[in-house]
Amino acid sequence: MMDFWIILTAVLVASTCSILGCFLILRRMALVGDAISHAVLPGIAIAFLMSGTRDSMWMLLGATAFGLLTVFLIQTLQTSGLQSDASIGIVFTALFAVGVLLISLNAQHIDLDLDCVLFGEIAYVPWDTWTLGGTDMGPRAVWMLGITLTVILLLLGLFYKQFKICAFDPAMAVACGIPVLLFHYLLMGMVSMTAVSSFESVGAILVVGMLIIPAATAYLLTNRLGVMIGLSVAVGIVSAVAGYLISYALDASIAGCIVSVAGILFILALILAPKNGLIARFARRRNTAQAV
């Protein structure tokens, strides 16, 4: 049963992240995802301090607000003339520093380990259960991830066309009368929610891995957005399950193994992809050379 809950959590993290990752990659905002996943830390710490518990609703709201604040700050700095890479770097390191400081100053009030912040502790998920009216409802992380995934599927299902146009051609989206800024913040809000609900399971840095790596792997394999999302989720789920099994064999961090497997799948796609892979490219180049 323990294994079941851990694998279910990992699969939920993988699918939530993989779906959103596709849009981040297409909008060239992979590192904004990185920034958000670090910057939600002070939100989580403040929610802990204010509510005094690990109450999920507070954490989800507080940290999502910080995620949006990050995006807002990065954009404000950019419009004030600072280059984008530097504004991302300044904002996320500052917010992460605030989070680490809050946690270490209130170590006795916050039941949150700094190692767990970086690596996550998915192995403890089954013990951290949510009780409603005295009945055990199952692990809290599974509920949070489930809610996040539902929200994402709902929003993407309703506004798929709009998100698609915004991802590929924001200028055309504006011309069509789509409120691009609103959809931008909706996407960033979903990324923040995902970062928060995956945070305790896989840690700040590996969330980014799950956001970017499966989506980039799928990006190498297809040119169609719908197919890309499907492939990305498949890569994410395969990495989650295989990573769990490998971590069991190696006696090492589950989250680390999941991301490593995703990375290996990416390398395989890089070499073997039918059109964009290295082998296909070199074969094509040789054919052209021979034809000439």
Place this chain on the structure above:
Amino acid sequence: MLDWLISLWSDPNTRWILMGCTLLGLGSGVIGSFTFLRRESLLGDTLAHAALPGVCIAFMLHEVKSASLFLIGALVAGIAAVFCVSAITRWTKIKSDAAMGIVLTFFFGVGTVMLTHIQHSGSGSQSGLDKYLFGQAAAMVTSDVYILMGVSVLLVVAAMLLFKEFKLISFDPGFARGIGLPVGLLEHAMLILTTVAVAAGIQAVGVVLVAALLITPAAAARYWTDRLPVMLAYAGVFGALSGASGAAISTLGEGIPTGPVTVLAATLLFVLSLLLAPGRGLLSKTLRHRNLKADYARSAERGALNAAEGGSQK
């Protein structure tokens, strides 16, 4: 306040750490200015995360905790990571931001696996390996501080010796190539210096925050001047101030970590620069804008009056 400063200076251990962190801030600020101008600020972040497997392999090979071995491990892993990023961007349609994200999380993931494997295998000397990674300057011993200081001096001296070349490849690599400079070689040299700065900084401020030592002081310095030598000086001073305050404030209490305080000090300097710097700061921009508006309004009014008078005389 004064007592506290005196006590900082009188304790030899604290004094060394304070000097080490100050010099580290200085060196990273100077090197960071070049990476900032080349718009490669986030490379520091990639290098820092990628250092994790390097450090773990160095530990697994020698079973000792030694700052110089870790430095070499981090250096090799960092160079491998940069190579992977450029390979991905060159050979696929993936853009550089996603490539950096992929490489940094993959290296960090592999590093996490190694770190937990080492911790669970339970050889006695592994304790403190995570301290090294998450940055606690107080945990440094004297030999670590010597290495930190040596590295920082090396960074500043190298930046001074290669100043003209680095300036050219930061502002106009095409021109640099045109006049026959070995641009590829110089870019590699700059990359190695950045990696050295990051690898040395990890111990003081930690994997996640070390990127800020490169980015924030340089970005703050940019507001004060348009001249590179002046910018390097500002960035160095800002970095040194942040390093010093981080090391000093973290001696105040048991639970105050060095890294976050250093980064927040740098951020504070950045915000002050953003608001108050003459010329490029927000305050002086707003004032200038307002003056311009007032001038225009006045001249428009005068023009309208003149026109009205001219009309009535006719």
